[in-house]
Amino acid sequence: MPENNYFSATKTMHEIEINEIRRLTKIIQDNYGFDFKDYAISSFRRRISRIIDLYKFKSVDALINRLNSQPEFFEEFLSEITVNVTEMYRDPSFWKEIRDHVIPQILLNNNKLSIWHAGCSSGEEVYSMCILLEEMGLLDKANVIATDIDTAIISRAKQGKISKKNMVLNDKNYHRFGGNSSLDKYFDEDRESYTLKSDLLNKVSFRKHDLVKGFVFSKFDLVLCRNVMIYFNQTLQNNVLYKLHESLFKYGYLAIGSKESLIWCDIANKFLVVNNEEKIYRKIKE
Amino acid sequence: MNGVRLSDKYKAVVIGGSAGSFKPVTQILSSVPEDFPLPIFLCLHRLKHVRHGFVEALSIKSNKKIIEPYDKEPIKRGLVYLAPANYHMSIELGNTFALSTEELVNNSRPAIDITLETAAYNYKDKLIGILLSGANKDGAYGMKKIKERGGMTVVQDLEDSMITTMPAAALAITEIDHVFKVEQLIQFFLQLSELYKSKV
Numbered sequence: 407m408p409e410n411n412y413f414s415a416t417k418t419m420h421e422i423e424i425n426e427i428r429r430l431t432k433i434i435q436d437n438y439g440f441d442f443k444d445y446a447i448s449s450f451r452r453r454i455s456r457i458i459d460l461y462k463f464k465s466v467d468a469l470i471n472r473l474n475s476q477p478e479f480f481e482e483f484l485s486e487i488t489v490n491v492t493e494m495y496r497d498p499s500f501w502k503e504i505r506d507h508v509i510p511q512i513l514l515n516n517n518k519l520s521i522w523h524a525g526c527s528s529g530e531e532v533y534s535m536c537i538l539l540e541e542m543g544l545l546d547k548a549n550v551i552a553t554d555i556d557t558a559i560i561s562r563a564k565q566g567k568i569s570k571k572n573m574v575l576n577d578k579n580y581h582r583f584g585g586n587s588s589l590d591k592y593f594d595e596d597r598e599s600y601t602l603k604s605d606l607l608n609k610v611s612f613r614k615h616d617l618v619k620g621f622v623f624s625k626f627d628l629v630l631c632r633n634v635m636i637y638f639n640q641t642l643q644n645n646v647l648y649k650l651h652e653s654l655f656k657y658g659y660l661a662i663g664s665k666e667s668l669i670w671c672d673i674a675n676k677f678l679v680v681n682n683e684e685k686i687y688r689k690i691k692e
Numbered sequence: 693m694n695g696v697r698l699s700d701k702y703k704a705v706v707i708g709g710s711a712g713s714f715k716p717v718t719q720i721l722s723s724v725p726e727d728f729p730l731p732i733f734l735c736l737h738r739l740k741h742v743r744h745g746f747v748e749a750l751s752i753k754s755n756k757k758i759i760e761p762y763d764k765e766p767i768k769r770g771l772v773y774l775a776p777a778n779y780h781m782s783i784e785l786g787n788t789f790a791l792s793t794e795e796l797v798n799n800s801r802p803a804i805d806i807t808l809e810t811a812a813y814n815y816k817d818k819l820i821g822i823l824l825s826g827a828n829k830d831g832a833y834g835m836k837k838i839k840e841r842g843g844m845t846v847v848q849d850l851e852d853s854m855i856t857t858m859p860a861a862a863l864a865i866t867e868i869d870h871v872f873k874v875e876q877l878i879q880f881f882l883q884l885s886e887l888y889k890s891k892v
């Protein structure tokens with residue numbers, strides 16, 4: 407992936423009009439069955455500009471033409487349009503809360519634990535979870551599913567690979583989280599990267615799933631969907647929350663990003679705020 | 693203030709700053725009256741992993757309430773909004789904020805260019821953009837966008853800036869309407885405030 411300084415002061419970013427975005431989302435819907443029309447407009451527009459710059463398209467129409475004439479280009483498009491920036495143990499205090507309160511609470515009434523990472527991207531949060539479970543001695547009791555809309559990013563997540571450059575931040579976060587060992591213990595090291603050890607990685611079932619159009623496929627004790635719905639507008643956030651709600655057992659937990667909120671959603675009252683700081687909710691009504 | 697064409701057409705103010713901007717921002721916030729009617733968006737470079745303390749530090753001398761908005765939070769008149777740690781803050785269609793965790797821009801998240809550019813897109817000629825002291829070029833592109841869409845552009849006087857890279861970068865790539873020292877910026881806000889009072 408190229409370095410992203412698409413906002414550099416010397417370059418004029420491509421100005422994209424709303425009607426161009428509408429045409430684009432329609433083509434994608436008609437040809438590929440993905441629905442982007444309710445994505446948040448500010449970030450979606452930036453993603454489109456980014457693709458136009460990256461592939462040196464002259465206009466949105468040129469991009470539309472490519473999508474019409476070259477179906478194999480869509481996979482690349484999908485990888486670039488979705489935001490795949492993530493880190494291990496982002497918000498260390500959140501992960502402490504999961505370890506010290508949420509998981510013990512779930513295990514009060516169950517001896518098994520089912521977890522869904524909805525919108526797992528390149529997998530950093532899933533790896534964080536695996537290591538956390540390992541450190542709690544719960545890896546064998548857990549069933550972990552990770553899904554994303556983008557097949558290419560799932561393939562990457564499945565490899566368990568993290569570049570050495572990114573590992574610096576992950577390591578800092580892990581120490582702030584208060585992990586009880588050293589992060590590299592869970593990875594095999596080679597020249598450029600670290601790879602999550604296979605006994606941890608093999609615990610995870612990675613699948614392709616589209617939150618927007620996909621169906622509810624199972625029920626979980628804990629669903630993590632952090633900083634995923636921020637790319638949706640309010641209508642779509644609302645619809646997706648119905649699915650997340652249905653995917654939880656009663657009294658199951660939902661975790662969203664630290665600056666996301668459910669209060670503008672229809673079914674906010676079916677959740678109880680467990681930790682407002684870390685944005686952890688509990689399903690209290692069917 | 694000579695040569696300043698103030699008007700009550702403006703709907704929002706956006707302020708960007710980095711190294712050396714904390715003091716001018718607190719000076720401005722301590723002078724802007726409580727009933728200043730426009731929303732003020734602050735995008736200041738900050739540590740990515742420190743979520744707490746910044747709003748509190750800015751609030752100590754502020755007459756106005758400062759909040760870090762949630763994603764899709766509606767924008768209200770008269771409030772001061774600070775871009776939260778480790779998120780980009782955009783102004784979204786429909787008068788709300790939209791946060792994102794996209795790639796760093798100009799090595800920054802929050803990036804000033806993103807807040808300025810999306811504010812310019814939504815408020816067009818009804819936006820005032822102010823860029824303060826800072827050690828990188830984030831914000832210059834955003835100021836250019838504000839100018840292109842007819843908004844007013846203001847940068848901190850280089851002599852008055854602790855670090856000049858940021859205002860200088862904006863001056864280099866776009867037309868800047870006013871170059872103000874902090875004291876002048878404060879006067880600017882006070883006069884703007886008066887204008888809206890007489891409007892009612």
